[in-house]
Amino acid sequence: MEPSEADDHVQVAVAWSLHYLACIRMVQVTFWTYDYICLLDEEWTYLLQSCWTRVKALYIIARYGPIFSLILTLYLSFAPNEDLNKCRTLIEVYSCFGMISLACSEWIFALRTCALWNNNRIVLVTILATLFVVAATSTGLRFTAISSSYVMTSAIPGITGCYTGSGDIWYFVSLVPLLVFQLGLVSLSLIHAVQNCRTDKGNLYVIMVKHNIFYYACGVFLSATNILVPMLFSDASHRSFEDLEVSILAILATRMHLHFWHSDQRMRSSGLPIMLPSTYMLVGLESEAAEASILRL
Template sequence: METKYSADDVAATMSLQISSYIYTSMATFWTYGYVCSLHEEWTFLLLSRWTKVKFLYVVARYVPFFLFTSHLYMNFTPDENPNKCLILDHICSCFSLLSVLCSESFFVLRTYALWNNNRIVLAALLTAFLAAGVTSVGLFFGLSGTVPFQTSPIPGISGCYQPSDSIGFFVPYILLSALELGLISLTLVRALQTWQTANTHLFTVLLKHNIFYYACGLFCSVVNVLASLLLHHAYKAMFQDFQFIILAILATHMHLYLWHMDRHLHGSDALTLIPLSEISYGVVGSSSAGSAESSAVTGSGS
């Protein structure tokens, strides 16, 4: 006798399958991008100095590997235990938050350096950054523990999802959008103030990078908010990690590009010996601020 399933069961099953396809595609895209830039990446890892910025790079670059491993395991391993799904989801959330925090840290440092290491700007940036981060962590882990996971009733379909339409799930993306709007506002204000005296190639590249990064971040945040409000089943969360991965790829590739640009300007032999203040003269109006910005964006400082 055939077993009949409701339309809701079929929709939930399709959402799980599509979610699995999306994560598989993202993992493939990330692996392909890593392989294509393998030579440049290992050149950077072997020749550049170990700094805080380089540590951020390593974390932002390689955390997605663990994120994909955890998610693919959760999506493709048959399991009907909601508690195990909750544990795996918490692990994935930890990797996601760590990735996006490191990615955003690059642009917090860039903005701080663009403002001549202004302590007021730093205090404002850290306050907004920490407020968004702490609130997001509390919402991610607080709400996920109160909403039970569900699995597909159709045999042979693996994966689990949270069916709740709780408003709290998209609040972190609103906070992230607000943070990025603040960063782009500070960047544009500084650009207008120093454009005539800091119209250098590095300044132009930084401005283009920052605006492109913020535009992608805002677009992905809007998509996640709309998906959380309008979609159901696993569709609601399938673009969340997509945003984190895109931001990590953009932040690390932009940083890698700037480092190689600086290496080309100074020469590979002098890479670890010559400070970066020369290429940043005029970027923010003073040589000391320029040196600080170069250290922030390339990780070559002491």
């Protein structure tokens, strides 16, 4: 039976989607590699000289989790995948790595917000409990979406790779809890910035920069984009933006942590007294006392 013109159009669309995904994933790998090289000295100084704490473990998982995800996505893009079940399994594995990295990145941002509020016990418990619920809900919905989706490959010779296409609303729903959580963090940080502005009569923009409001805003923007893109473009498009969010949030969270750790080290080496924990606005300064006072529930 001769393939119809409609079938030809579908195959061309799938081929373009796979080509688009491969290009986007190469950009992601390049971007992550460039960022890692730029921070290589600072990163290894931190890894070798800092004490082992729970926050350091979060840092390592958030930082290096995307590596495994990116390796698998490159394999999915460039290796022949005629076995659809194998393709689905690999997609589930790389989604798992991505979700773990994303959860650790958000955990760092959440602890950062708690530090802004002077580690208020109620704020800390509320934020971390909410993060746990959001992570569990989003992960469950995400894997429900993958299991109920169909796997797309190209029948055109020379076109490799595969991706999942969703015909339901589960992908959309799985991103909503994360967006709501990020909006909560932005709101708490913004409220604290406004309070500081009124108390110290400072410049609101400068205070917002010190509070890293724009890091939080970047996460909100990426999550909102991931919700809107599936409504406007093809299935392959939204998969690339999801991967991009994981990589960028990991970079932002770990860069923020590195900045505060090195600031703390410079302050200590200069002999200046560290009077306020809020000077760095980040939990997990590498001492047992600091970790105990900030992370202990």
